[in-house]
Amino acid sequence: MRLRLGVIGADDSLAIIESAVQEFPEIECLPIVYWREEDIPDLLLPHLDEVDMWLFSGQVPHAMASQTGKIQVPTAYVPHIGASLYRTLLHLSHQLGIRVDEVSFDTFTAEELGHFLQEAGIAEGFRWLKHYEGAILASELADFHEKLWQEGKTKAAVTCLRTAEQELLRRGVPVHRVVPTKAGVLSVIHMLLRTHEMLHFKDTQIAVQMMEIDPFRELAGGNFSTDEWQNAEIKTMEKLLRYAKYLQGSLKTAGPGRYVIFTTRGKVQEVTSDYATIPDLEELFGIRPDLVTCGIGIGKTAYEAEIHGGTALLHAKERGAGNWMVFLDDKSVLGPLGREEQIAYRYDSEKLQELSQLTSLSVMTLSKLESILKKRGKQEINAHELASHMQILPRSARRILIELESKGIAQVVGEESPNPRGRPRKVYRISL
Incomplete structure (x- = not known):
């Protein structure tokens, strides 16, 4: 049961990941190096059918690939917290004499960075951090770090993004990159192998x-x-x-x-x-x-x-x-x-079982309703819309909404007129 693993990363991170993958004879590796984050979709798409899973060298390449919406297999990325960050801070402190509060960071959340420093026994806390979700431009990170350095608030920048490191070096800003450790990569690979085994069992x-x-x-x-x-x-x-x-x-x-x-x-x-x-x-x-x-x-x-x-x-x-x-x-x-009206609903929700006991509606009906609202992305619905999704008569849908209203689970928030001569349709906001 071989695992075909696609690996996408910056040049230095990719070398570390490849060395770790070599320890697993059951993994067939497809390495892909990128030099600019915006190139990742074009590098990825030709190989979608060639791998069982994707492993990315960090959060940004993972986010760039996910935004394509084309990946249908499990994905993961190597985190930069833990030993990776500790190694960088050790170099800053012991070799360069730079304290944590004299450094600007990116990528991490304030909570995880603070927790890491506390566990590492580093007394002084961080002062400058740019956290982001998903992808980000290298220039935006470079601007953040450069401004603090030029204002004399920091002595160095710590970044997790290879292209941001290159941009900061070009601007003359002292920068140190957090790269994955082999131990961190091995941990992620073991997780991927367990996932692969589980999926094979499911198949x-x-x-x-x-x-x-x-x-x-x-x-x-x-x-x-x-x-x-x-x-x-x-x-x-x-x-x-x-x-x-x-x-x-x-x-x-x-x-x-x-x-x-x-x-x-x-x-x-x-x-x-x-x-x-x-x-x-x-x-x-x-x-x-x-x-x-x-x-x-x-x-x-x-x-x-x-x-x-x-x-x-x-x-x-x-x-x-x-x-x-x-x-x-x-x-x-x-x-x-x-x-088009495909929905997914469950039978075993404790919350819906409680609501079923409160109303005259079955768990199945409530679960269908919950799924419809989630699919629509809003809590408001009228009887005709509900009937269309549930494939029932409008009068049956009205009975459901009236029952929910009588128990305080739904309330009328407006009316809609389908045409100038038609009867207005009540719009209900539902709070399951």
């Missing part, structure tokens, strides 16, 4: 696709013989056997028009694009998607996966023929696959 988890198919809708009219019925079912079985082989799984019948395919989680995630779409059954196997309702169950055992598959099928049937839902081993439900 081999059992998955069950429980499908209901109505092959008789394809028969012309309402007058057909039992032979035609049987031929339609045989043809469906032949198509599903090819689909099961494609999934590297096995097929069994579970009653008239109901079929069960046993396969693995990894294969299901592959054919559904990580639970986002429905497999192209018609193009590949000649099965009309509108005739298929499917529930996918993931479990630690075949029994658990089958139970989850049945539950997922019930959720799919609630939304009508042609819908696919997924029930994962963490008790969360996803779906419908391939639809």
Whole structure:
């Protein structure tokens, strides 16, 4: 089970990371050096399909890569706190005689830097720090450090960014770079290997696709013989056997028009694009998607996966023929696959169980509502919007909102008019 690891870093950091990776024969390394942070997306994109994970030499290259939105595998970066920072401060103090309060820092949070100095037994605290989230321009960091140095407030700058170090050197500012230590890199690599092992285990988890198919809708009219019925079912079985082989799984019948395919989680995630779409059954196997309702169950055992598959099928049937839902081993439900209104909700939330006891609404309904609000990015919604997301009638959605309002969980905050002659729609703000 080899790990294909992509490593992106500045020249000096990359050398340290590569030396650490060499100690792991199970890792195949793809090293990529960058000289400017803005080049990282172009360096990264051609290799997206070549690695299982990405390791970055620091926070900024990691943030630059994440902003592309193209990475679909686990990522990590090497932290600059701990031994990396201690080595730099030791050099400043013992070899140059510069105190911590005479130095400007960047990258770290005030909390982690203060905690580190306290643990290191350094009495004087820091005075100058520029913390940032995500990516930042090297020139912005250089401006921060240079201004303090020119004003005589500092004697040196400590930066975590290679390009900021180069810019400060160009400006004549005394600068010291915090580079990763081999021990720090080894710690991150061990974490990545554990993650890789866990993901491999997840990929081999059992998955069950429980499908209901109505092959008789394809028969012309309402007058057909039992032979035609049987031929339609045989043809469906032949198509599903090819689909099961494609999934590297096995097929069994579970009653008239109901079929069960046993396969693995990894294969299901592959054919559904990580639970986002429905497999192209018609193009590949000649099965009309509108005739298929499917529930996918993931479990630690075949029994658990089958139970989850049945539950997922019930959720799919609630939304009508042609819908696919997924029930994962963490008790969360996803779906419908391939639809814009796709949501995810859970069964095991203690908070929602308490709200369910307070209201007449089920945990499932409340969980769906919570997921819809999270997906919309706001707490306000009207009955028609709720009905559209939940695939229920507007009057049913109104009953849900009125029930929440009666218990103080929702309040009317305004009205909307869909058109000049239509009835205004109440807008509710919900606080779960």
